[in-house]
Amino acid sequence: MSETESGQKVIHGISGSPGICIGKAYIVDREGVDIIKRYFIADSSVQPEINRFKSAVKKAKDEHAAIIESLNDDLSSQLNILETHMVLFKDKMLYGKTIETIEKDQVNAEWALKKVSRQVKTMFEKLEDPYLQARVTDIVQVSEQVMRHLVGAQDIKISDINKRVILVAHDLSPADASQIQLERIKGFVTDRGGRDSHTGIIAKSLDIPSVLGLGNVTQFVVNDDIIIVDGSNGIIIINPDEDTLFKYEERRARYEEYRAVIARDSHLPAVTLDGKRMGLMANIELLEEVVSVKDNAADGVGLFRTEFLYLDLKRFPTEEELFDKYKELVELVTPKFVTIRTLDINGDKVLPYSQTAEEANPALGMRAVRFCLNRPEIFLTQIKAILRAAAFGNIKLLIPMISCVEEIIQVKEVIETAVWELEDEEKIFNKNVPLGIMIEVPSAAIMAEELGEYVDFFSIGTNDLIQYSMAIDRRNRQVAHLYHPFNPAVIRLVKMIMDAAKKTGVDVVMCGEMAGDPINIPVLMGLGLQELSMNPGSIPIVKQVLRKIDSADTEKLVEQILKMRSVAEISDLVKARYKDILPLEDSDEQQ
Amino acid sequence: MIAKLAQNADTVVWIGDGENRADASSIIDILSLGCSKGYEVLLETENEVDIPILDSIKELIDTGFGEDVDE
Numbered sequence: 001m002s003e004t005e006s007g008q009k010v011i012h013g014i015s016g017s018p019g020i021c022i023g024k025a026y027i028v029d030r031e032g033v034d035i036i037k038r039y040f041i042a043d044s045s046v047q048p049e050i051n052r053f054k055s056a057v058k059k060a061k062d063e064h065a066a067i068i069e070s071l072n073d074d075l076s077s078q079l080n081i082l083e084t085h086m087v088l089f090k091d092k093m094l095y096g097k098t099i100e101t102i103e104k105d106q107v108n109a110e111w112a113l114k115k116v117s118r119q120v121k122t123m124f125e126k127l128e129d130p131y132l133q134a135r136v137t138d139i140v141q142v143s144e145q146v147m148r149h150l151v152g153a154q155d156i157k158i159s160d161i162n163k164r165v166i167l168v169a170h171d172l173s174p175a176d177a178s179q180i181q182l183e184r185i186k187g188f189v190t191d192r193g194g195r196d197s198h199t200g201i202i203a204k205s206l207d208i209p210s211v212l213g214l215g216n217v218t219q220f221v222v223n224d225d226i227i228i229v230d231g232s233n234g235i236i237i238i239n240p241d242e243d244t245l246f247k248y249e250e251r252r253a254r255y256e257e258y259r260a261v262i263a264r265d266s267h268l269p270a271v272t273l274d275g276k277r278m279g280l281m282a283n284i285e286l287l288e289e290v291v292s293v294k295d296n297a298a299d300g301v302g303l304f305r306t307e308f309l310y311l312d313l314k315r316f317p318t319e320e321e322l323f324d325k326y327k328e329l330v331e332l333v334t335p336k337f338v339t340i341r342t343l344d345i346n347g348d349k350v351l352p353y354s355q356t357a358e359e360a361n362p363a364l365g366m367r368a369v370r371f372c373l374n375r376p377e378i379f380l381t382q383i384k385a386i387l388r389a390a391a392f393g394n395i396k397l398l399i400p401m402i403s404c405v406e407e408i409i410q411v412k413e414v415i416e417t418a419v420w421e422l423e424d425e426e427k428i429f430n431k432n433v434p435l436g437i438m439i440e441v442p443s444a445a446i447m448a449e450e451l452g453e454y455v456d457f458f459s460i461g462t463n464d465l466i467q468y469s470m471a472i473d474r475r476n477r478q479v480a481h482l483y484h485p486f487n488p489a490v491i492r493l494v495k496m497i498m499d500a501a502k503k504t505g506v507d508v509v510m511c512g513e514m515a516g517d518p519i520n521i522p523v524l525m526g527l528g529l530q531e532l533s534m535n536p537g538s539i540p541i542v543k544q545v546l547r548k549i550d551s552a553d554t555e556k557l558v559e560q561i562l563k564m565r566s567v568a569e570i571s572d573l574v575k576a577r578y579k580d581i582l583p584l585e586d587s588d589e590q591q
Numbered sequence: 592m593i594a595k596l597a598q599n600a601d602t603v604v605w606i607g608d609g610e611n612r613a614d615a616s617s618i619i620d621i622l623s624l625g626c627s628k629g630y631e632v633l634l635e636t637e638n639e640v641d642i643p644i645l646d647s648i649k650e651l652i653d654t655g656f657g658e659d660v661d662e
Contacts (some may be wrong), residue, residue, distance in 0.1 A: 084618065087594055093619035120619055127625045135622055 008241050011217055013189070015234035016203030016210030017537070019259070020252040021187040022245070025225040025238075026165035027218060028172075038111040046106060050099050053109035056149035061089045064145065069314060088142045093120060110150050117143040166229055168221050187229040189236050191218055207292060207537060211236050266297055266540040268547065272525065276551040279531035280539050281339075283511055287325065290332045292536040300336035302533020303398070303459070303511040304329065306343055306382070315353055316378055322385035330393030339436070339459070339509075339533075340386050341398040342379065344368040363467070368401030373410050383418040390430035397433045398459055403441040408454045440464035440512075445493045452504030459533075460497060462512025466490050485514040486570040491523065491561060498528045509533055518545045518582050519574060525551055526558030548581045593648050594618045600644045602637040609633060615648065 041049055068082050088094065094116060101112035117139060124136040167188035185208060193200055193212035203210040209231030221227065221238055228237040228248045232255075237244060270278045281302030282293040293301060309317050309325055330338050345351055346359075346367035359365035372379035386397055399411050415435070422429045435454075439445055440461035448458065466483055467474060469490060474483040484490075494510075501508045509531035514520050516534030518541055524532065525546070534542065557577060564570050575582070597604040597615035604615040608630060613620035615634070626632060632652070634645045 087598075088618055091594070091619050092614060092617040093623075120623075123623050127623070129625060132622055132625060139619060 007239050008244060009220060009238040011214050011220070011236050011238070013211040013214035013217075013234050013236065014193070014200070015231055016188075016190075016193070016200055016212045017207055018232040018255075019187070019209035020228070020230050020232065020248060020255055021166065021209045022226070022228050022248060022252060023164060023166045023186045025168045025221045025223060025227050027221060027223050028167055028169040037108070039108050041102075041106050041108060043106070046103055049102050049109050053098060053102065053113070053146075053150065056109070056146050057089055057095060059149045060142075060145040061086065063149075064089070066314065085138060085142050085145075088138060089146070094139065094143065110147065113143055113147060113150065166227050168218055168227070170218055187231065189214055189217055189227070189229055191216055207295075262540045262544055265544055265547070268543070270299075270543045270546050272546060273548065273550045274552060276525075278525065278529070278546055279509075280543060280546075281337075281509070281531065281533040282536040282539065283533050284536065287329055287332070289536065290329065293333065296536045296539040298336075298536055298539055299531075300394075301329075301333055301338040302509055302531065304338055304340045306341060307345055310343060310345065310351055313353075316381070319381045319385045319388075322382060323388045326385055326389035326395075327392050330389050330395055334393035337394045337396055339396040339398050340389075341400055341438070341459075342369070342382055342386075343372055344400040346371050363473070369399050369407055369411065370401065373407065373414075376414055379414055380418055380421070383415055384422055384427075384429075387415075387418055387422060387429040387431060387433060388427055390433045391428045395430075395433050396436055396457065398436045398438060400438040400461070401441060401464075402437040402439075402451065403443045405447060405450055405454070408437060408451060412454065436507075436509075438464075438511075439497050440468070442469045442493065445469075445497050448497045448500035449503055452500055452506045455506060457507040457509065458497060458501055460494060460508065460510040460512065462490070462494075462510060462514035465493065465512065466514075469493060484567045485517070485520055486523075486567045486574070488561075488564055488566065488570065491527070491558075491570070494524075494527055495558075495562060502528075507531070516542060518542060519578075521545045522549050522554045522557055522574060522578055523561065523570075525549060526554030526556075526561075545578075545581055549578070553577075593621060593651060596644055596648050596651065600636065600641040602641055604641060604644060604648070605635040606648075607633045607635065 064082070064086060068086070097116045097119075098109070098113045101107065101116055102109055105112065105115075107115075120139055121136055124133055124139070127133050164184055164186050166186050169188065169190050171190050171192040172188065187209035188203070189211045191214055193203075200212060203212060209229045211229055211231055211234050214236065217236065225238055226240060226245075228240050228244070230236065230248070237248075240248070270280045272278070279299045279302075281300045282289070282296065282298040283303040283305070284290070284293060284301055285305035285308045306322075309322065326340060344367070346362055346365065350362075366374060372382075383397075386395060389395060397415075399408070402408055402411075412435075419429075419431045434456040436457035436459055437444070437451060437455050438461045439448060439451075439458045441464070444451060445465065452458070462485060463474075466472070466485060466487065470482060470487060472479050472483045474480045498508060508529060510524060510529055511533040513534075515524065515529075515532035516538035521542055522545075532542065557574070560573060561570050564573070593606065594616050597606075600616070605612045606615040606621055606624070607613065608624055608626055611624060612633070612635070613624050615621060624632075634648060636642065636645055
């Protein structure tokens with residue numbers, strides 16, 4: 001953090017989503033349960049207020065159920081108390097009376113709950129038996145839990161905001177994010193969160209300027225402070241001086257102009273100058289992101305990552321839980337396709353409740369399909385849920401990290417078992433789901449022709465393909481500069497995969513980061529790719545580039561590239577040939 | 592424990608000490624009776640279909656709630 005004489009503070013964080021906004025701070029505070037305000041509500045608001053109370057009780061109950069579930073054996077003595085609390089949440093004297101009070105007194109839920117719990121407390125204090133008297137703490141605890149959700153769950157606050165502000169929060173939960181009304185919020189900044197965190201994903205899907213991981217920004221800012229959020233560069237400036245304000249105001253205007261041009265063309269089809277169509281799909285991992293899939297006019301979901309639901313729980317999810325989520329997703333996206341990738345765990349994401357033996361090289365270890373084939377019951381549960389959801393929309397099934405033919409044969413056996421079990425259980429499902437594999441291990445690229453005989457499509461995962469073929473961990477700063485999609489070996493590998501796919505007649509989609517960067521588009525077009533899947537926010541920019549290129553030109557470009565031997569040669573050629581089409585790289589707004 | 596059982600009943604199950612009675616599906620209501628250990632209670636219901644539930648509550652009371660004396 002740096003501070004100038006004028007009191008201007010600059011804090012560096014992590015870019016959540018790009019763009020610049022300038023506005024007044026609005027601090028979202030989670031504390032303040034002690035002070036309960038009373039206000040009266042109109043007749044028409046009684047039912048919504050009751051619903052708000054009910055949903056707070058439900059949230060508190062769910063939270064409580066999760067605590068009970070995660071309880072280890074040492075603490076099972078507490079189970080009785082916790083289970084009693086579970087019943088207390090819906091106790092007539094608490095739950096019913098609060099609803100009654102909201103109706104009768106026409107007051108807000110917080111006040112009604114406080115009034116009722118105070119009455120109960122008084123009643124208990126009159127009892128003579130000290131054991132019974134002590135039970136009052138149980139009731140107080142339960143009502144406080146509900147109260148926290150009533151007050152602390154920020155729905156009242158966030159949806160109450162009536163001026164255009166910049167949210168300043170410790171962290172934002174998906175529940176909070178769903179309450180954000182975009183026309184009222186200019187941007188947001190948080191103490192916690194990183195690019196790949198849950199908050200990071202929310203930031204991208206909301207598509208408003210945001211900076212995350214600022215440490216303790218909530219302590220530096222007070223309400224109504226002027227803040228500049230530079231989401232593109234991951235910087236915020238608190239109480240900027242006039243010069244800075246002026247400079248950023250100008251940059252903001254330029255950025256919005258650029259965005260407007262892109263947005264104007266986003267509904268146009270993704271075709272090249274000579275009429276070749278490219279399917280542009282979205283990579284997502286949360287249901288909430290479906291909004292950005294539609295906003296950016298994606299041709300479906302090319303990659304749905306399924307790890308989130310597993311990371312979110314304290315145990316493996318059940319078939320029903322998975323089915324519900326997948327069903328909701330496909331119903332939202334239908335008639336377009338959703339490609340569901342089965343669990344890709346233990347590479348960079350680890351399940352806390354399922355620790356495998358400590359591995360020296362997790363990226364080369366028991367990850368993704370290897371883990372799934374090692375734990376077939378977990379794999380089977382997921383496959384069954386996917387096949388069932390496929391009865392409600394268009395699904396493709398994608399298996400990550402296949403590295404040899406034996407693995408795909410084993411996977412197909414698990415799918416057969418799933419079909420057999422579902423038939424036996426008389427469940428509604430669809431067994432005609434296109435099957436694909438990720439080509440992200442060099443051995444799979446080399447064996448693509450043989451693998452193609454077993455599947456309907458390939459999905460090229462460039463992030464891992466580059467990492468594994470170059471032997472580069474790109475999170476290792478010392479070697480990260482060697483990681484480049486224009487490495488001639490990488491391009492030749494993609495060419496090999498494309499050729500093998502052509503021979504065996506399987507479709508190919510590319511879903512790595514390579515697919516979402518405008519500069520790669522002419523090369524991918526020339527290599528013969530017809531479908532790309534990327535972060536939904538990248539679709540409009542990629543489409544814009546695509547609409548300005550000619551596919552015959554890109555084929556010639558690739559012919560030349562395939563003879564080259566360095567990243568620099570290839571980069572220079574592409575930049576020279578397409579400099580008029582590609583977005584400017586050197587402007588601040590486009591990092 | 593009692594409340595959990597009483598919630599399965601079709602009609603209201605009342606638990607009382609002769610003077611006052613409480614809705615047996617509400618822990619708070621039961622507790623407010625102030626019945627300590629050794630008290631005699633009266634169970635009532637509005638429909639005979641719920642008599643099996645009264646029986647199971649009686650059994651629970653007779654066996655001293657296992658070790659749990661919450662209610």
